[in-house]
Amino acid sequence: MMGYKKAQGRSDVFQTPNIALEPLLPFVPKKYSIWEPASANGNIVNFFNQNGYQISGTDITNGVDFFENNLKADCIITNPPYSIKDKWIKRCYDLNLPFMLLLPITALEGKNRQKLYNQKGIQLILFNKRINYETPSGNGSGAWFSSAWFCYGFDLPNQLNFIEI
Numbered sequence: 419m420m421g422y423k424k425a426q427g428r429s430d431v432f433q434t435p436n437i438a439l440e441p442l443l444p445f446v447p448k449k450y451s452i453w454e455p456a457s458a459n460g461n462i463v464n465f466f467n468q469n470g471y472q473i474s475g476t477d478i479t480n481g482v483d484f485f486e487n488n489l490k491a492d493c494i495i496t497n498p499p500y501s502i503k504d505k506w507i508k509r510c511y512d513l514n515l516p517f518m519l520l521l522p523i524t525a526l527e528g529k530n531r532q533k534l535y536n537q538k539g540i541q542l543i544l545f546n547k548r549i550n551y552e553t554p555s556g557n558g559s560g561a562w563f564s565s566a567w568f569c570y571g572f573d574l575p576n577q578l579n580f581i582e583i
Contacts, residue, residue: 430499433552439465441581453491455484456498516571523564541574543567546582
């Protein structure tokens with residue numbers, strides 16, 4: 419899939435720190451098997467493994483293209499490449515599995531995204547501050563954007579869930 423390969427060389431590489439993952443634990447049932455289809459450095463996979471979850475990490479670099487393969491799992495949790503977020507959002511809805519996608523807040527914008535959210539449903543886990551992602555330029559680089567977990571199919575208490583980190 420060409421779009422993903424192109425995204426790898428751009429500023430799409432924002433590895434997820436544990437502080438962004440800890441708020442998910444109360445909402446992801448331990449019995450769920452998780453598919454992390456953009457595993458890259460393995461931060462999400464390592465975090466959930468260390469917390470007793472069954473998780474499979476795949477990536478285009480290890481031969482598993484999210485847009486061409488299906489992995490048996492109960493849910494998807496990932497931080498997808500932002501430059502092709504529309505394609506990831508649509509694919510997640512098409513798979514009809516519960517998902518949590520870590521995306522910039524601006525992913526709320528856009529006619530096509532809003533149409534999907536309105537038709538299918540969406541819940542957000544919002545942070546009280548910006549995430550310091552791991553980037554190729556160094557660990558803990560401060561993001562210039564706010565992020566949230568865009569969630570579907572999980573039993574979150576509210577449409578908007580405000581979390582302090």
